Amino acid sequence: MEVRKERSKSDVEANLPKISGKHKSKQSHTTNKILKESQKVLKHSLNFQKVMKREDYIKNIVVNIDETVLLEKYGQEIKSHLESKGLVCRVTSSVSGLISWTRKLPNTIVSMFSNKTEIDEKQYFLIIPCKEFRKLVRERNLTPHVKFIHEIISFQHLCVAVFGMENPSEVEEEAVMDIEFSFKCFWQYVNKSEDLANWVMMATKSVAEIPHKLEQAEKYESQKQFFDSVNKDTVRIDKNGNGLNRLWRQILTVFPLVNLEIAEAICAVYPSPKALFDAYASSTEPEELLQDIPIRRAHGPLTSVRRVGPELSKKSTRSRTWC
Known part of the structure; x- marks a missing residue:
């Protein structure tokens, strides 16, 4: 999301028309009032995610399901399961078998900084049917296939579900390991539509709570820095055992x-x-x-x-x- 920098008081005053005499004091008061109101809205917008309860994050998530997924029986079950949990599902046309997530933005942020009402998350879920998976491995095209998907969507993390398979062969496991060395991918082999739908739901919940997890990590880091600097009795021990x-x-x-x-x-x-x-x-x-x-x-x-x-x-x- 592109965020416009808030103008400082000096910038605002520099762009105001020159006013002399009795009107200058009134204009300055008005300018200060506008600045204070803007800062108040800005603070409220940036802290919007922090005041939300953990279970409320998922209410701002939209699940994007590629149209090819819905052509399969398991796709309809995934969509029904998500909607039964109160989630909004959107049919898209992107990469075959792909599920992604979009986060709705608070209205205050939209009005202040951008015309965008939502942002796309960089985590993705890919479903590969067993027959297609084995063909990709057999033709040694599994790694190029994942690389091609990465070039299109530039994923940060990709969950891959191979549907219709329980135990991969040694050759198939080696092919998966080759990909994991190059990309952040997590592989799971699923044999039931119900299990696949539950896994998509868990992934959706995990993506929804990313702001909460980042906030907790930031809070932990700030507390760690505080105690490291304040507590004189703290002994630092590094990975080599020094200390x-x-x-x-x-x-x-x-x-x-x-x-x-x-x-x-x-x-x-x-x-x-x-x-x-x-x-x-x-x-x-x-x-x-x-x-x-x-x-x-x-x-x-x-x-x-x-x-x-x-x-x-x-x-x-x-x-x-x-x-």
Whole structure:
């Protein structure tokens, strides 16, 4: 959807006719009033999707069914099932076997930004009869067929239902895998019209709730950024495991009498909770396990060394179930 940029106050005033004297104040007041009203409508329009309930999103969806689908018995069952759920179905002429979705726009957005009353979603559903599917695989035309469809509709995601088949052969599975390496396609083999209609309904619901899912993802990301920046005790751990040692030290400092120096000393000998737990399990005198670990203070000529000591070693033994 093309959205026109809202003009700033300076842009509006620059295009107004020059007014002198007693009329200038009145004109400025009118301009400010118009700007405030426009901003109010804009805010309402952009937040329209956010105030909707999750179950209401589907009310703005139109299901576009290619005319070739309705020539089949399963096509009529799909249409009847969708309409029984209160959905609007529209017969189109696009790609053979294709089902797509259109989202209606709120009237406020239409009046403010565009003459369009709806937008097309980039998710599609393709039904291929078993006989046609096997012919495409046999003639090695399955990948070119999907590529041709992608060139026409530029899908972001494509659900493909092979109707009339339960278990594909090894050759057919390999052909499908070749496509999945190149395109975002999900394949399903369906043998009953009822199951196919239910799957189309589930896909329709999923497409309808895309704004809700994007909103939740955005909310989660903003919360994650907040806690990452505000919580000073947060320990970042990347996919390579960097940060685990720091997390282990932080865990140790939670226990009484354990400060950062003691935690670093224990970590130097037992670099992970598992290492410490295994040492306790194999020790004949677990209460003395930590007492002789050296704690180094400062560096260079002023370095001093002391031990963890028996008291802390004994207390940690009593609490070792946390390991």
